[in-house]
């Protein structure tokens with residue numbers, strides 16, 4: 448496909464997304480019904496769609512309309528590409544730009560240039576203070592790809608060497624001692640033997656740093672209370688070099704854990720109803736995902752004030768349900784991939800108000816400026 452044909456296709460897919468279809472689904476359906484498109488075409492179209500979703504407001508202003516075509520025009524204007532060389536109307540190319548379209552082009556306002564919903568900005572600014580502008584700007588960029596070296600099977604040097612043999616270049620990253628940033632060959636990771644043999648997992652660097660900060664030790668009993676697909680449970684098992692119990696309110700979400708654990712050489716027991724108490728209970732709670740909006744940009748535009756309030760209620764429920772599983776003197780770890788204080792420190796304070804006797808030992812907001820996703824972690828010690 449020519450670059451212009453890719454832009455035409457991305458615009459059509461964006462129209463489907465703006466009409467409510469999930470971007471991943473729109474891309475998959477398109478790829479299935481357009482088998483002539485090669486992997487390079489699919490990757491380029493995917494990048495065009497996701498880049499436009501990250502910058503939907505500013506591109507809509509630049510392109511004069513919040514439509515697939517408007518967003519693609521905005522993208523070209525943002526990169527100072529000559530739009531008339533792309534929008535030619537030739538076969539498979541976008542139709543020429545009309546005078547009315549051209550008249551609607553404008554520069555984004557200060558608020559539009561941040562690419563955040565208006566209602567969210569005051570909360571975003573309160574939560575992040577001086578870092579807010581920079582974090583909003585970083586949310587407009589692509590996220591980097593990180594791997595977690597599985598210490599049960601490898602170490603940084605060996606994993607790097609094995610990946611390099613398969614054309615995947617990596618480098619260590621300061622935010623986590625287990626993290627490798629992929630600098631070349633990211634799309635090959637899934638098919639690599641290093642991945643297949645369980646030497647590395649795809650996992651964001653801040654997500655790894657959260658588990659590093661828990662510092663689980665061999666011999667400690669560990670419960671991942673919101674295990675989902677098991678990303679944190681696997682990291683905990685590798686870090687502690689011991690078993691982890693995995694639980695989730697929706698057991699179906701944990702269906703892949705046994706296969707993932709087998710590949711990683713990790714001992715993870717899936718328990719829909721955990722018994723007893725544990726030294727560390729991790730609650731990786733459901734959240735807005737604002738720290739990972741680079742990877743899932745549609746969520747940035749879907750979040751509403753009501754939904755944020757609902758999430759805070761769910762987060763309180765998760766903490767209340769998990770607390771009884773913490774052994775006396777043990778730790779309740781609360782984590783979200785959110786940058787928003789109402790989901791983070793405010794939930795911890797509210798928990799402490801409801802449950803006197805829990806002492807906050809440590810908390811940290813990982814921001815995009817740290818290099819990975821935005822994450823929050825608080826460690827509460829049971830008195």
Ligand SMILES: C[S@@+](CC[C@H](N)C(=O)[O-])C[C@H]1O[C@@H](n2cnc3c(N)ncnc32)[C@H](O)[C@@H]1O
Nearest residue numbers: 673674675676677678679695696697731732733
């Ligand atoms: C952010 S995801 C977990 C991701 C996972 N820890 C990982 O690293 O791959 C949050 C999970 O919390 C679960 N959840 C929501 N409410 C819960 C509750 N009250 N108790 C336990 N799990 C809950 C959801 O089903 C979801 O799988």
